[in-house]
Amino acid sequence: MDLGKAGDMYIKADNELTFNKLDSVFLSGNATRDDAPNHVRIQTRVPKEVAQTWVSMCPAQVYEIPEDQLESQQAEVDVHVTASNCVQCGAITAKGGRLTLPEGGDGPLYQET
């Protein structure tokens, strides 16, 4: 993976036609407990390219790089995981991590997707 420029194309949400990830997750009916064990397995200190891959790829904003590390020139960064946002799409398993199962009943409550 390379740190390219796809991200520069994307636009700021206007909340009518376009939305940010957290608003999207909210609409999924996700009801995962905040104090549940983390069910997303990744290495949490990785090269910036890998961390950014997860941050951008995840449609539910599960992964974040701390802001001070984002600006720095360091090669490796920390990845913070907010597993309660996860809608269990499975993408992390395709890109170097592993989705395991949270407690039954957690996750989205899709109605007509």
Add this chain to the structure above:
Amino acid sequence: MSGIAPSEFPPPFESADVIGPPTDAEDERIEVGVAIVGGGPAGLACANKVMQLLENEPELTEKLGEVPVAVIEKGKVAGAHLLSGANMKPSAMEELFPDLPKEEWPVYQEVTKDAVYMLTSKAALPLKPMPPNFKNHGNYVTSVSKLGRFLSDKAEEAGVYILSETAATKLLVEDRVVKGVRSGDRGRGKDGEELGNFEPGSDVIAKATVLAEGTVGHLTYAAYDYFDLHGADPMRWELGVKEVWEVKEPLDRVIHTMGWPLRKSPRFNEFGGSFIYPMGEDKLCIGLVAGLDYTDATFSVHDALQLLKTHPFIKKLLDGGKRVAWGAKTIPSGGYFAMPKRLAVPGMMIAGDAASMVNVPTLKGVHYAMHAGMYAAETIVESLKQDLDAVNFEAYDEKIRKSAIEKDLYESRNMRQPFSKGFFVGGALASAMTVTKGNFPGGHWKQEHDS
């Protein structure tokens, strides 16, 4: 591909940790006839079919005990975790419910008009003639989360136990025979500690186990490792992000788009496209799908979908409307060569997306999943009728290999690889493959791993 592969930083996870023998005392185990993991099209078609077949088998029904079929579903209800396009081929619904009028199907409408467009940032150019893999005439626009609820209601009416809000966290295996699954604990805290409402999971022991976990199956992929089932190609996936919109004007056709905002340059490896389907008079769904083997770390399907909606052609369709639902899901896109080597191991079968039963170029999987579930059901009833302790379900493997599932997936086996990729292959090569039923160019095109 350049740069660093995320796969160089493997997760702290061992398949062996989620496979093991039952641990509950014998009198505390939950005994069922058939344990089905996953309340999706595959699992619920299987459950319904088993009950239908048991109607003529009073003796076997008796022997299967109080709970002849249990479906273990991690979502709040069956359907809660399901997301798909979806333009469903009607064959599986017709087979499973031959007497049910189509008016009662959980579908929005039959497809009567299709269109495919190539997008630039400003324009939408219709592709004519339409690549044959995009033809959807006679298929039905549905929502799999609705379909899941429908199939689950039917199954319950027939006597199936739907264990919703239950995660199957461990595959129970003894002497290399699958015995069932263990349900996950409830009420653990951040560090795994037991909270006040803690309830331990239970061993669910079954005469036959069906893994119908869908894409990225937790136990399925562990079983691939444990039983050495990996197919000829590595598994791969695409990611789809989908929204449902209430709109002022009904959409009169099924639309697929290719091109913008995905970038053309081969070095980005951004392959995919969008789908826009009518859902009755006042709703439509719009989704963007892209292969997860792209190379730019800043690429986001979610944000690319937002950008797509600002295209003049798309914006017009949503004008004055309101977003009412959102979701995301991966799609197994490895196709034929990523299917497991064997679909049955002693005591267990694998069906649907879990087994890569998706025809990527035609964007079809729901009816394959249901057909596979029904084949599993037939195998279970035939086998257990002969011998209640039967563990050999290889007949299922044979049924699939002789079926339309295998035939369709075989014909489209090389379609993704040439473009390296995709659902939205478009273009001459994939069309040629469709027209020649896979004979041109033939052979087996090698795939790279996603990451």
